[in-house]
Every structure is written in structure tokens, then in C-alpha cells.
Amino acid sequence: xxxxxxxxxxxNDETVEFLCEPxxxxxxxxxxxxxxxxxxxxxxxxxxxxxxxxxxxxxxxSCLVLGVETDGKSMxxxxxxxxxxxxxxxxxxxxxxxxxQCGICTPGFIMSAKALLDNxxxxxxHEVRYWLAGNLCRCTGYDKIxxxxxxxxxxx
Amino acid sequence: MSEKKEYKVIGTRPIRHDGVDKVTGRAIYGADFQxxxxxxxxxxxxxxxxxxxxxxxxxxxEAYPGVKxxxxxxxxxxxxxxxxxxxxxxxxxxxxxxxxxxxxxxxxKGHAIAAVAATSPHIAEEACExxxxxxELLPPVLEVREAMEPDAPILHENLTTSSLGDxxxxxxxxxxxxxxxxGDIEKGFDEADVVIExxxxxxxxxxxxxxxxxxxxxxxxxxxxxVWCSTQxxxxxREQLAEILQYPVSKIKVVPLEIGGGFGxxxxxxxxxxxxxxxxxxxKPVKVLMNRADVFEGTGPTPASYITIKMGAKKDGKIxxxxxxxxxxxxxxxxxxxxxGAMCVFAPYNIENVLIDGYDVVVNxxxxxxxxxPGATNAAFGTETVVDELAEELNIDPLELRLMNGxxxxxxxxxxxxxxxIGFIETLEAAKEHPHYTSANGKKYHGxxxxxxxxxxxGLESSVTINVNPDGTINLVExxxxxxxTRASIAMQAAEVLGIPAESVNPxxxxxxxxxxxxxxxxxxxxxxxxxxxxxxxxxxVKQMKARAAKLWEVDEDNVQFADxxxxxxxxxxxxxxxxxxxxxxxxxxxPVVGRATMDPAGxxxxxATHVVDVEVDVETGKVEILRYTATQDxxxxxxxxxxxxxxxxxxxxxxxxALNEEYIYNAEGEMTNASFLDYRMPTCLDLPMIDAxxxxxxxxxxxxxxxxxxxxxxxxPPAAIANAIYDAIGIRMTELPMSPDRLLKAMxxx
Amino acid sequence: xxxIAIPALIRNLTDGEDSVTVEGATIREVINSxxxxxxxxxxxxxxxxxxxxxxxxxxNGVLTRVAMHDPVDTDAELHFLPAISxxxxxx
Ligand code: FES
Ligand code: FES
Numbered sequence: 001x002x003x004x005x006x007x008x009x010x011x012n013d014e015t016v017e018f019l020c021e022p023x024x025x026x027x028x029x030x031x032x033x034x035x036x037x038x039x040x041x042x043x044x045x046x047x048x049x050x051x052x053x054x055x056x057x058x059x060x061x062s063c064l065v066l067g068v069e070t071d072g073k074s075m076x077x078x079x080x081x082x083x084x085x086x087x088x089x090x091x092x093x094x095x096x097x098x099x100x101q102c103g104i105c106t107p108g109f110i111m112s113a114k115a116l117l118d119n120x121x122x123x124x125x126h127e128v129r130y131w132l133a134g135n136l137c138r139c140t141g142y143d144k145i146x147x148x149x150x151x152x153x154x155x156x
Numbered sequence: 157m158s159e160k161k162e163y164k165v166i167g168t169r170p171i172r173h174d175g176v177d178k179v180t181g182r183a184i185y186g187a188d189f190q191x192x193x194x195x196x197x198x199x200x201x202x203x204x205x206x207x208x209x210x211x212x213x214x215x216x217x218e219a220y221p222g223v224k225x226x227x228x229x230x231x232x233x234x235x236x237x238x239x240x241x242x243x244x245x246x247x248x249x250x251x252x253x254x255x256x257x258x259x260x261x262x263x264x265k266g267h268a269i270a271a272v273a274a275t276s277p278h279i280a281e282e283a284c285e286x287x288x289x290x291x292e293l294l295p296p297v298l299e300v301r302e303a304m305e306p307d308a309p310i311l312h313e314n315l316t317t318s319s320l321g322d323x324x325x326x327x328x329x330x331x332x333x334x335x336x337x338x339g340d341i342e343k344g345f346d347e348a349d350v351v352i353e354x355x356x357x358x359x360x361x362x363x364x365x366x367x368x369x370x371x372x373x374x375x376x377x378x379x380x381x382x383v384w385c386s387t388q389x390x391x392x393x394r395e396q397l398a399e400i401l402q403y404p405v406s407k408i409k410v411v412p413l414e415i416g417g418g419f420g421x422x423x424x425x426x427x428x429x430x431x432x433x434x435x436x437x438x439x440k441p442v443k444v445l446m447n448r449a450d451v452f453e454g455t456g457p458t459p460a461s462y463i464t465i466k467m468g469a470k471k472d473g474k475i476x477x478x479x480x481x482x483x484x485x486x487x488x489x490x491x492x493x494x495x496x497g498a499m500c501v502f503a504p505y506n507i508e509n510v511l512i513d514g515y516d517v518v519v520n521x522x523x524x525x526x527x528x529x530p531g532a533t534n535a536a537f538g539t540e541t542v543v544d545e546l547a548e549e550l551n552i553d554p555l556e557l558r559l560m561n562g563x564x565x566x567x568x569x570x571x572x573x574x575x576x577x578i579g580f581i582e583t584l585e586a587a588k589e590h591p592h593y594t595s596a597n598g599k600k601y602h603g604x605x606x607x608x609x610x611x612x613x614x615g616l617e618s619s620v621t622i623n624v625n626p627d628g629t630i631n632l633v634e635x636x637x638x639x640x641x642t643r644a645s646i647a648m649q650a651a652e653v654l655g656i657p658a659e660s661v662n663p664x665x666x667x668x669x670x671x672x673x674x675x676x677x678x679x680x681x682x683x684x685x686x687x688x689x690x691x692x693x694x695x696x697x698v699k700q701m702k703a704r705a706a707k708l709w710e711v712d713e714d715n716v717q718f719a720d721x722x723x724x725x726x727x728x729x730x731x732x733x734x735x736x737x738x739x740x741x742x743x744x745x746x747x748p749v750v751g752r753a754t755m756d757p758a759g760x761x762x763x764x765a766t767h768v769v770d771v772e773v774d775v776e777t778g779k780v781e782i783l784r785y786t787a788t789q790d791x792x793x794x795x796x797x798x799x800x801x802x803x804x805x806x807x808x809x810x811x812x813x814x815a816l817n818e819e820y821i822y823n824a825e826g827e828m829t830n831a832s833f834l835d836y837r838m839p840t841c842l843d844l845p846m847i848d849a850x851x852x853x854x855x856x857x858x859x860x861x862x863x864x865x866x867x868x869x870x871x872x873x874p875p876a877a878i879a880n881a882i883y884d885a886i887g888i889r890m891t892e893l894p895m896s897p898d899r900l901l902k903a904m905x906x907x
Numbered sequence: 908x909x910x911i912a913i914p915a916l917i918r919n920l921t922d923g924e925d926s927v928t929v930e931g932a933t934i935r936e937v938i939n940s941x942x943x944x945x946x947x948x949x950x951x952x953x954x955x956x957x958x959x960x961x962x963x964x965x966x967n968g969v970l971t972r973v974a975m976h977d978p979v980d981t982d983a984e985l986h987f988l989p990a991i992s993x994x995x996x997x998x
Contacts, residue, residue: 023278037188038181040416042366043448047833050366078181091179095171098798101640101806103178104185104367104416133842136833138364138417139640141805142841143849144798239960320916320951334989337915337925495989572912572986573968614970758971858969 009070011036012080020067026060027051029067030077038078038107042136049135052108052115053077059115061134078107081114090114093152094145101139109135113149122153164720165651166861169798170658172644178414185414186370186386187445194372195224195273197434197444198280199427200287201454202262202269205296205520205826206309209260209269209289216286217272222279225437226287227430228270229259233402237314240399251489253400255523256429262291263311263488264522265827266453268426273434273442296520296826300462300485303329303519311488311518329518331490334498336512336571344477344509348468350549351477356538358875358893359819360460360485363527364810364838367416368451373431374441381408381432386415388422388637389676394668396425401432411667412637419810420526421456423676452831456525457820458533459485459492465501465538469546473560477509478502478570482535484516487523492516496612497531499571500872501539503610504558504580504764506567520826526678528807529611529868533814533875537893540607540876545889554606554880555593558766559584562608579790579854580608580764586788586852587766593786601773602783603885606766609872611680613760613865615858618686619672620693622650622751626743628736629660630697635674636686637665640806640867641799645683646690648795649861653694654735655721672754680865683795684856685757691860692753701738704745705731708738759858763865765789767808767873771881775904778897780816780882786848787873792856792864804849804870811874813839819894909937909983914951921945934964935975937985952987963990 004019011034020029027044030036030053042048044063051062054076081088090113093099100106109132116123116131123131128149129142137145177183214226235253253259258267270287274280295309302308310327317324319333345351371385381403387393390410398405415422427444434442446454466479480501484492498514547554562584563569565577587593587606597604623631632650636642647661674686698718705723706713709731717726723738725731742749770784787804794800817837821830830836855862879890888903901907912926921927927944931937935956942949953959956975964973965986979985 021278031188035190036181037184040185040367041187041445042368042416043833045448045832045834047448048366082180087176087179091176094179095175098169098172098641098796098802100175100178101799101802102365102367102415102417103174103183104365104414106178107181110179129841129844133840136366136838136840138366138419138810138838139806140802141807141809141847142839142844143805143847144802146841146846320914333916335915336988337918499988569968571988573965573970573988574984576968612970756972758966758969760970 005068007068007071009072010074012076022066022068024067025063026065026067026070027062030062036077036079040104040107049112050105050108052111052135054111054115059112078111081110089155090152093148093155097144097148097151099140099144099148105135105137109137109145113152116149117153117156121156125150163652164655165648165658166793166795167797169796170644170648172641173647173663174638174643183414185367185416186384189372189384189413191372191374191441193440195275195438195440195442196277196280197271197273197431197442198277198284199268199430199444199450200270200284201450202258202265202267204262204291204293205265206294207262207291208294209258209262210292211290212270213288214270216288217283220279220283220286222275223272223283224275224440225273225434226270227433227437229257231433231437232257232400249399255489256400256426264520266450266522267488268430268454271430271434271444273438297329298519298521298822298826300460300483300517300519303517304483304515311520315518330515331486331518332516334495334514336498336510338570339509341477341479341509341511345468347470347476349471350546351466351468352542352545352549353464353466354542354891356463356465356891358461358534358537360457360521361814361818362452362457362836363419363421365417365419365421368446368448369422369426369455370445371428371431372441372443373428373435375435379407382411383428383432384411384413385428386413386422388415388418388639388678390635390637390668391673392423392676393425393428397429397432400429409667409669412665415637415639418639418677419528420530420678423678424456424525426455448833449831452836453828454522456487457522458527458530459487459524461485461534463534463538465542467542467546469550471550473550473552473557475505475507475561478507479511480538482514484531484534485519485521485524486516487521488518489523490516490518492524493526493530497535499612500532500610501535502570504563504608505561506563507570510570512570528810528871532609532611532872533811536607536609536872537875537879540873541879541889541891544880544883555584555588558608576761577854577857578762578764579852582852582854583608583764583766583788583790586850587768587786590768590786590788590850592768592784592848597770601775601885602770603881603883604768604770605877605880605884606768607873607876607880608764608766609869610762610764611869611872612762613680613684615685615757615760616675616681617754617756618674618689619754620686620689621671622693622697624697624739624742624749626740628656628739629662630654632661632663632690633666633671634663634686635666635671636677636682639677640803641796642677642682642686645795645799646687649687650690650694653691654697656735680763680867681760684760684859684863684865685755687795687863688757688859689753689755692755693751696753697749697751700749700751704742705733705738707745708741757858759856761792761856761858761864763790763869765869765873767877769877769881771878771885773882773885773900775886778900780878780895780900782812782845784845786850787870788850788852789866789870790852790854790864791866792859793853793862794851795861795863797851800851800866801849803866805847807868807870808847808874809839809844811871812844812878815875815878815893815895817894817896908981909979909985911937911941912984912986914987917948917951920947932978933975934973934977934979937979961990962987
């Protein structure tokens with residue numbers, strides 16, 4: 001077994017240190033080492049977006065990033081989005097639009113939507129669909145998800 | 157139809173009760189579960205589609221550092237070749253066990269053979285590669301028509317065709333034959349002026365839930381087995397574990413965690429018994445997770461099928477005869493949904509003369525599992541295409557032709573039973589009046605198609621208990637795992653009875669030790685049957701609280717009535733008290749109130765849908781673009797309309813995927829060559845327009861609020877509707893699914 | 908008297924009849940009455956003294972889970988069809 005590396009990173013504005021094997025993905029580290037299980041594994045090869053997090057301002061599939069690569073970087077995960085007493089407007093919009101059924105894809109969609117709105121606060125429907133095309137949802141048919149993101153854009 | 161009932165809660169759109177946990181990432185799904193001392197399991201799967209297992213040597217894997225235990229089929233109790241009744245239908249126990257871990261033969265690539273528990277998932281995976289399996293390769297058979305040939309390779313040497321009629325004792329891949337017959341089929345075709353006959357092929361598709369299967373199991377020193385997992389039915393898991401492990405149900409507790417999609421694919425168990433065997437062997441809790449390739453190769457797809465449809469009609473549009481042969485691939489073990497397909501194939505129409513034959517056929521593919529209205533989509537692709545063609549030949553609008561022949565209350569279904577009140581005609585009328593159907597359609601390479609569908613829905617057992625809190629809220633305990641917002645739709649039915657807001661109900665889904673038996677979340681039954689149980693449990697609360705009010709007011713119980721959330725006394729004393737205020741007085745009037753109900757309702761009430769779709773065909777590339785989609789559906793009564801719309805939209809999009817892209821692609825060796833989400837391409841939001849879901853409400857007489865299940869029927873019409881739209885656009889009838897660009901180019905003669 | 912619709916594949920046992928009027932006030936009695944008229948039919952519908960697990964019983968058009976001792980109305984129509992368990996929408 002390869003030796004574990006020491007990594008120091010920032011997650012949701014907190015400094016976090018962990019040890020990980022070189023082969024462990026960021027998704028594994030988040031879920032298994034740091035118990036941040038909001039990011040989900042749907043495919044482990046970059047095709048479903050369920051593991052989406054924002055790394056140094058960029059949306060990434062955490063299953064395609066190695067844990068060791070995050071040294072010195074800063075990331076946002078679904079766990080850091082809400083304030084203690086209030087949900088983020090995207091989260092509210094998902095609830096109000098009933099934009100989730102089973103909910104397994106939801107953290108990934110919300111992080112993708114956050115990255116979109118950070119980049120483009122007033123997207124068109126087509127821009128929303130284009131941006132979210134890396135996230136799979138098998139339950140909703142996407143209709144209510146797209147509406148939720150458009151609503152959230154209006155609210156922010 | 158006059159008299160619309162007024163409801164306070166039903167028909168509104170409250171925020172779902174589990175919503176905040178799910179948008180903040182805090183909800184615990186199966187794979188998120190943690191427990192101290194956890195080991196990680198990994199399953200070794202067959203690289204071959206058909207082979208005899210000569211030997212398995214696990215010694216190298218066992219010696220690998222970090223490995224704590226290895227199991228094979230030897231660790232399963234020897235299974236008898238007998239039928240076990242699992243509540244969800246009868247299953248051959250040997251087949252059930254062999255699909256968990258193969259004993260003598262592997263029957264598909266991906267078939268589980270052995271499993272390792274180790275201190276990390278990586279070690280378990282490495283150790284799997286150290287297991288030596290010697291195979292004797294056998295030729296695979298991968299297609300239903302080939303498997304039915306007399307000289308086809310045989311999967312099960314002792315399998316003979318079972319049918320209600322005469323048995324045959326020759327080994328075969330045809331596991332069963334069923335038939336429905338009504339009227340005189342010859343006479344029916346003789347009467348027809350137009351007869352259309354076509355053959356249809358549908359591909360193997362997967363349910364495609366985003367969350368892979370998972371299980372964590374632990375045996376306590378006292379023999380208590382606990383399994384934490386995501387499943388559509390905790391009690392079904394308990395029953396299957398009891399049969400497979402030959403272990404008493406009283407010693408098994410199944411804890412259902414949040415589930416990331418199922419669509420029928422999370423009813424059968426796969427790795428749950430394996431996790432239990434590993435836990436037993438190691439004495440530690442063991443978590444087993446599938447990866448995406450495991451899910452595609454090792455769990456139930458829905459069957460490919462070959463279907464012939466022949467229908468005849470008179471000049472005036474009356475359909476006089478319908479005949480079909482449905483051959484479904486069961487996968488490696490018997491049990492395709494051909495029975496359901498046979499029930500649904502002509503169900504939307506009132507036809508006097510019908511002959512339906514169904515065949516359940518084993519092939520070297522994973523054992524098929526239910527997928528949303530199982531069997532009905534395959535069948536409707538055939539029927540609804542032929543109905544479209546009849547309409548064209550007769551020069552009648554396809555929607556009118558359906559209206560002329562559509563089944564109504566009192567008509568006899570092709571397989572015999574008489575329909576109670578159903579809403580098929582209403583879905584057709586809603587489609588006919590919809591601005592989509594009345595809008596212009598006529599641009600070059602644009603086409604419009606319509607199709608309808610039926611699903612019968614089921615009832616089955618549900619249990620609910622309600623604890624009344626002193627502040628006038630209730631805790632509602634149920635056993636139906638919540639895949640799509642059913643905590644809300646069940647809670648709302650109790651709230652309606654008690655006259656309290658939906659937010660005053662705390663619904664909780666509990667484990668198998670904590671509630672009465674509850675069947676799976678499937679068959680579109682949850683909002684119907686568990687909702688019915690919630691209604692009855694709430695009525696039980698009302699009854700008990702009336703007695704408390706009578707005590708307080710010193711009146712006779714019969715003199716207390718309850719309406720709109722208020723108890724009041726009639727006859728004599730003028731007393732009134734809200735549900736909330738009386739809830740605060742329970743401790744002074746005899747202690748807690750717990751309402752309970754168990755149900756096994758008949759009368760689930762069938763669901764019908766009619767869909768309209770506009771497409772554009774790119775004649776250069778063969779790609780079909782969905783331009784506009786409208787789905788009308790009879791929901792009986794929509795408890796939470798947003799989630800009904802969501803079910804419709806989700807089902808439609810799964811149907812679009814099935815129609816246009818999705819299929820298992822096999823090579824000649826029987827290996828699936830596209831076992832990833834990259835190559836098995838499900839629709840993304842960029843492939844789609846908004847989906848207009850139109851809810852029609854024809855109350856189901858079999859439910860106090862008129863609910864019909866809504867989850868399944870929306871997947872039924874899309875492939876046929878899209879095929880009909882493609883025909884309208886380019887004049888070519890597509891009879892094979894998926895209608896992918898290469899098939900379209902071939903059909904257009906471009907490649 | 909109750910009427911039993913005969914499944915297509917066992918009509919060879921009922922001389923081609925597709926429905927048969929039977930006597931009886933319970934499921935067991937009507938099946939026994941059918942067996943008296945057309946020997947061999949009970950073995951197709953039952954597994955010992957219970958409805959065969961692969962068969963679903965419809966009473967007056969409604970799929971009903973029945974036990975052998977359950978009462979049957981005098982004007983009931985019974986169908987014995989392949990049992991079909993549920994699929995999986997999500998609600
Ligand atoms: S799990 Fe990372 S993209 Fe699917
Ligand atoms: S809500 Fe289930 S996958 Fe999106």
C-alpha cells in the first residue's frame with residue numbers, strides 16, 4: 001500500500017487536514033474520510049454529476065479529482081451552502097418547485113446551479129439546460145429542476 | 157359530473173417533509189451509512205455470458221493482507237428446487253439463490269460468483285482478482301427468438317415450459333406460455349375491412365436509478381441480523397433474506413435508508429444476502445456497494461422483446477379483432493413481465509375478438525427486474541403503432557379512432573374482467589382540447605404523434621400508526637420507503653381527515669421491527685394503499701378522540717361529532733373543541749391516543765394516459781429532436797399535484813430515453829459493451845423541452861379520496877407516440893427500439 | 908349462482924366453455940363445484956388447498972386477495988388470471 005499523504009485544504013471556509021492514499025479520489029475522501037456524504041457517487045467516472053463540488057470557483061466532478069490534488073485549494077460542498085437559520089435561495093427554489101423526487105441527484109444539481117448562477121446570474125432556459133447537461137436525474141424529467149434554477153436566478 | 161368535493165389539504169402543494177434534509181445533503185442514503193468496525197465487501201463477477209464453473213480457489217484472496225473473509229455459493233444453505241411465496245409472487249428458491257452467488261453455472265456476464273470482505277474497498281477489489289475460477293465455456297444465446305429455437309443452447313437443463321394447459325417435459329428456454337382468448341378471432345378478422353400486421357423489436361433497457369445498490373449487514377453475537385440498505389420494500393428484503401439464508405424473519409431487521417431511485421429495480425435483492433454472509437463469516441459489519449458497471453451487468457434490466465400485432469377494423473372505424481404474440485426475455489432465470497404485458501397490450505380498447513399469447517423466455521442476460529409499468533411499454537409500442545396505421549388506412553384522425561374504440565366503465569378487458577369507472581376517454585378528450593393538439597403542424601421533417609397507455613395498478617398490504625402529540629400535531633409511522641415524495645402524499649391524507657395542516661404531520665419511514673407488514677413501494681400503490689391506511693388510521697384517531705371529548709363533556713359518545721378539525725356535541729350541551737385543544741387534554745382523559753390501520757385494499761383502479769409529441773428528424777444525421785411534449789393522465793385525485801406532475805414528467809422522459817437512445821449493446825460473446833453512463837446514454841436536460849403534464853381527475857371508487865396510482869403509466873406511451881411522430885415527419889414506420897440515429901439512417905436508406 | 912370465467916389454456920378441460928356457472932358460497936365451494944363438473948380444473952387453479960401462487964383472482968373485475976374460505980356472492984363473476992405483482996413507479 002502506498003504511503004498516505006498529508007493534505008491541507010479549505011472546505012466551506014474551514015481549514016481541513018486529512019491523510020489520503022494517492023489513488024483516493026476527492027469523492028472518496030469527502031465521503032469516507034471526512035464524512036461529508038452530501039456528494040453522491042452515481043458512476044465514479046464523470047458521467048452523472050452526482051458528486052459535483054466547486055473547487056477554486058470551478059465546478060468539478062469530485063470523482064475525477066484526486067484527494068491529493070486539493071492541497072492548498074479551497075472548495076464548496078453542499079454541506080456549506082445553507083446558513084444555520086436559512087436555506088440558500090437555490091435550495092428554497094428546489095423545494096418550492098418540487099424539483100426532487102428521490103433526491104440522490106439533488107446535491108449535485110444544486111452545486112451545478114450555484115456555479116452557473118455565480119457565473120451567469122440571469123441565464124436563459126437554454127443556458128440552464130446547457131449548463132446542467134452534465135448532471136443526470138432519472139426521476140424528474142428535469143422540467144421542475146430547470147424551473148427551480150430559473151426561479152432561483154430571479155430570487156438572487 | 158357535478159359535485160366536486162372540497163378539500164383543505166388534498167390538492168395543495170406543501171413543501172415535502174423530508175425536503176430540507178435532501179437539499180442540504182444531510183439525508184442518509186444507503187451508501188452514506190457508517191458504523192464502527194466496518195469492513196468493505198466486493199463481489200467477483202463472471203467475465204463470461206455462459207459457462208460451467210469447474211472450480212473456485214479462494215486461497216490466494218484469503219491470504220491477501222487486509223482480507224477478513226471470502227464467501228462463495230458454498231456458504232449459502234443448499235437451496236431446494238421449490239417455489240417460495242415471497243408475497244410479491246412465487247419464486248423458485250434455487251433460481252433466487254443462484255442469482256445471488258452462482259453455484260454450478262454462470263448465466264450472464266456480471267453474474268456474481270464470490271465476494272471478499274476487507275479493511276478497505278480497494279483491498280477487497282484487489283483480492284477479488286486473486287480468486288481463481290476455472291470455467292468450461294458454453295455458447296450463449298442472447299436474443300429471444302433465437303432462444304426459442306429447438307436447437308438453441310439451453311440455460312437450465314431441468315426447465316420445461318409451464319403453462320396452465322398441457323405440460324411438455326422437453327428441456328427448453330421457454331419457461332412459460334400464457335394465453336387470453338375472447339370472442340372469435342377468425343370471425344373478427346373476417347369482418348374487418350382493413351387488417352394491419354407487424355412485428356416489433358424492443359431492446360434491453362435499464363431502470364437507470366442514479367444510486368447504485370448498497371447494503372450494510374451485521375450479525376450480533378445473539379444471532380440478530382440487521383441490514384441497512386436502500387430498497388423499495390424493507391419487508392420484501394426481510395422475506396427474501398429469510399428464504400435465501402434460511403433464517404427466521406424474527407431474527408432479521410431491515411432498516412430502509414433513503415433510496416436514490418428504484419423504478420422496480422430495487423425490489424429484488426442482489427448484494428444484501430452477500431453482505432449478510434460476509435458479516436457472518438467475519439463477525440464484523442460489512443458494507444457492499446455496487447459500481448455503475450455492476451449495476452448494468454448484475455441487476456435487472458427490463459426485457460427485450462419480440463412482439464407481433466395484428467389488428468383489423470371496419471371502414472367506420474370499429475376495431476373488430478386484435479391478435480398478438482408477445483415473446484419477452486426473462487434474462488437468466490424465468491420471470492419476465494410478459495403477464496403484465498399481456499394484460500395491458502389491448503387494454504385501452506373495447507374489442508370483441510382477441511387472442512393474446514405470451515412467452516417467458518430465458519436468455520444469457522441478467523435476470524430481468526420490473527421497470528415502471530413492466531411489460532406495458534413494450535406492448536404499447538406495438539399496439540399503438542398499429543392503431544396509428546389503422547387510422548391512416550381508414551382516413552380517420554388517430555385520436556378520433558381511439559375515442560371511437562376506447563374502453564369505458566362496463567366494458568370487458570381483453571383478459572376478461574369488467575372495467576369499473578376508468579378515465580381513458582377523459583385523457584383522450586383532454587389531449588384533443590389541448591392547445592398542443594390544436595396547434596399547427598406541418599413543417600418539413602416535423603411530425604406529430606399520439607399514443608395511449610394503460611397500467612392496472614396494485615393494492616397490497618400497508619400499515620400506518622399515528623401518535624397524537626399534545627400540541628395538535630401527529631407523528632405518522634409508515635413502512636413505505638419514500639422514493640418520490642410519498643411521505644407528503646401520505647401525510648396529507650391523514651391531515652385532511654384530522655383537519656390539520658400538512659405541516660402538522662411528521663411522517664417517518666421505519667424499519668421492519670417498528671411497523672406492521674408493508675409491501676413494496678411499487679406498482680403505483682403507495683399513495684393509494686399506504687395513503688388509504690393513513691386515512692383509516694386517522695379515522696381511528698378521530699374515533700378515540702370523540703370518546704375523550706365525550707368524557708370531558710360528560711355526554712354520550714354518539715353525541716360527539718367531528719368536522720373541519722372541530723369536535724362538537726350535538727343534542728343538549730353546546731360544546732366545541734378543536735383537534736388541537738383536545739390533543740392537549742389527552743393526559744387528563746385517559747392517556748395517549750394511538751391510531752392504527754392495516755389495509756390490503758382491492759380496487760386500485762387502473763390508470764390511463766394519452767401523449768402528444770412533436771418531433772423534428774434531422775435527415776442528415778438521423779437524430780430525432782423532441783420539440784414539444786404533452787401528457788394527459790387520469791390520476792383519480794391528485795393529492796399533491798406537483799409530485800403527480802413530477803411522476804408524469806419523469807416517466808415520460810424515461811420513455812423518451814427508451815424510444816431514442818437506450819439499449820444494452822452486446823457483442824457475439826454476450827458481453828455488454830456499453831456498461832457506463834457515457835455509452836448507455838440516458839436523456840439529459842439538454843435533450844428535452846419542458847414536459848406539459850395535464851392531470852385529469854376521474855375519481856377511483858376504490859379509494860376514499862379517489863386516488864389512482866400515477867407512477868407507472870406515463871412511461872407506456874412515449875416510444876409509440878414518438879414512432880408515430882417520426883412516421884408523420886418522414887413517412888417511415890420504425891418498428892425497432894431504440895430509434896437511434898443509426899437505425900433511422902438505415903431505415904431512410906442512407907447507410 | 909357465481910360464474911367462473913375459464914382461463915383460455917384450460918378450456919380443453921371444459922369442452923371449450925369459456926364460462927361456467929357453479930354452485931357455492933365460498934371460493935373453496937365454487938372451485939370444488941367446477942371440479943365436479945369438469946375434472947382436472949382444480950389442480951390447475953390450486954396448489955393443494957390454496958389458490959396457486961402464480962394465479963390472481965378477480966371478483967367482479969377487481970383483483971382481490973382471497974383465501975379458500977372467503978365468501979362469494981351469488982351473482983359474482985370470477986376470473987383466474989396470471990398473478991402479476993407490481994412494477995415500480997416511484998409512488
Ligand atoms: S459520481 Fe462523479 S460524475 Fe458520477
Ligand atoms: S430526483 Fe432521483 S435522480 Fe433526480
